[in-house]
Amino acid sequence: MRRLIQILAFVLAGPAVAQVQGVELEEPVLMPAFAFSNELEENFTQDDLKDAWTLIMFGFLTCPDVCPFTLGNLEAAVAETGMRVRPDNVPQVVFISVDPERDAPWVSEYAKFFHPDFESFTGERAQINTLIEATDSFYRLMEPDADGYYEVQHTSSVSVIAPDGTLRAKLQPPFDPGLTAEFLARLQIAYRKEMTQ
Amino acid sequence: MKSLFAAALLSPTVAFADGLTVDTPMVPLAPANAVAHAAFMSLTNPTEDAQQIVGVSAEGYMMAHIHMSDIKNDIATMSAVDMIEVAAGQTITLQHGGLHIMLMRPMEAKAEGDIVAITLEFADGSTQAIDAEVMRMTHGM
Numbered sequence: 001m002r003r004l005i006q007i008l009a010f011v012l013a014g015p016a017v018a019q020v021q022g023v024e025l026e027e028p029v030l031m032p033a034f035a036f037s038n039e040l041e042e043n044f045t046q047d048d049l050k051d052a053w054t055l056i057m058f059g060f061l062t063c064p065d066v067c068p069f070t071l072g073n074l075e076a077a078v079a080e081t082g083m084r085v086r087p088d089n090v091p092q093v094v095f096i097s098v099d100p101e102r103d104a105p106w107v108s109e110y111a112k113f114f115h116p117d118f119e120s121f122t123g124e125r126a127q128i129n130t131l132i133e134a135t136d137s138f139y140r141l142m143e144p145d146a147d148g149y150y151e152v153q154h155t156s157s158v159s160v161i162a163p164d165g166t167l168r169a170k171l172q173p174p175f176d177p178g179l180t181a182e183f184l185a186r187l188q189i190a191y192r193k194e195m196t197q
Numbered sequence: 198m199k200s201l202f203a204a205a206l207l208s209p210t211v212a213f214a215d216g217l218t219v220d221t222p223m224v225p226l227a228p229a230n231a232v233a234h235a236a237f238m239s240l241t242n243p244t245e246d247a248q249q250i251v252g253v254s255a256e257g258y259m260m261a262h263i264h265m266s267d268i269k270n271d272i273a274t275m276s277a278v279d280m281i282e283v284a285a286g287q288t289i290t291l292q293h294g295g296l297h298i299m300l301m302r303p304m305e306a307k308a309e310g311d312i313v314a315i316t317l318e319f320a321d322g323s324t325q326a327i328d329a330e331v332m333r334m335t336h337g338m
C-alpha cells in the first residue's frame with residue numbers, strides 16, 4: 001500500500017464526513033501475464049484487459065457477507081458509472097476466487113448473480129499469487145476446523161485496471177455507488193488526458 | 198414498550214418471545230449454489246437480565262454459527278463468535294460488516310420470500326425461534 005499515496009477524497013455533502021471511495025496510484029503498474037478460467041471454459045488473461053476498464057475483486061464463494069455486499073455495491077456503482085461515461089468506458093467486473101479447491105466447479109455463476117455481465121474465474125495457485133502480488137493484494141487460507149471448514153482472509157479493495165493494462169487505482173469499502181462512479185469518471189478523465197499528452 | 202408495539206404493527210416480521218425482541222430478521226438472497234448464507238436482524242433485550250446467545254441452528258442447513266465479519270487494513274476477515282451477550286435494554290444489530298448468523302450448506306436453493314427457521318440457544322438452556330425471510334439485498338438506494 002505504500003504506493004497508494006495520492007489520495008483522492010470525495011467528501012459527502014452535509015456534515016464533515018470524509019469518505020474515501022478510491023485511492024489513485026502514484027505510478028501505474030503494468031499487469032503481468034496471467035491466465036484464469038472457469039467451469040464454462042471461459043478464460044480471463046491479461047489480453048482481456050486491453051481496450052476496456054476492468055475492476056478486479058478477490059474473494060471466495062463461501063463468503064456470505066463481504067463478497068456479496070461488495071459485488072452488489074459494484075453492480076450499483078457500475079450502473080452509476082454508465083450514466084457518467086461513454087458506453088465503451090463502462091468497466092467490466094471480474095471476480096477472482098482465491099479458493100479454487102472449493103469454488104472451481106461453479107465459480108462462473110457467482111458474479112453473474114449480481115449482474116449478467118459480471119464474470120468470475122479462478123485458477124492455479126501460482127496464477128492467483130501472480131495477480132495478487134501484481135495488484136498489491138493479499139489473501140490467506142486459514143487453518144481448517146474439525147469439519148474441514150476453513151475461512152479465507154482477503155483484500156477488501158477492488159483493483160482498477162486501465163485499458164493500457166496498468167493498475168491505476170483501488171476502490172475501497174463501502175463502495176458507495178455514486179461516489180465510486182464519480183471517482184471512476186474522474187480517473188478516466190485523468191487517464192485520457194495523460195494518453196493525449 | 199410503546200415503541201415495541203408500534204414496531205410490531207409496522208412490521209410483520211417482528212417476533213415476540215420470552216427472550217429477545219427480534220426485528221427484521223432476513224437472509225440476503227444468494228447465488229443459487231452458494232454454500233453459505235447469512236442471516237441479519239436486530240436483537241433487543243427488553244428484560245432486566247442480560248441474555249447470552251451461545252448457539253444457533255437453522256432448519257434446512259447443515260450447520261449454523263455466529264460469525265463476525267471485519268475489514269481492517271484492507272483485509273476482510275470472518276471469525277466465529279462463541280457468545281453474544283445482550284445486556285438488559287440493549288439492542289445488538291447483526292448487519293453487514295459485523296455480526297451475522299452464518300448458515301452453512303443449504304440443503305436446497307432458496308428463493309425470495311422463503312422463510313428460514315432459525316433457533317437461538319441461550320446460556321440458560323432456553324431457545325427462541327425466529328423466522329427470517331429470504332430477501333434480495335438492494336444496494337445504493
Ligand SMILES: [Cu+2]
Nearest residue numbers: 064264275299
Ligand atoms: Cu460467516
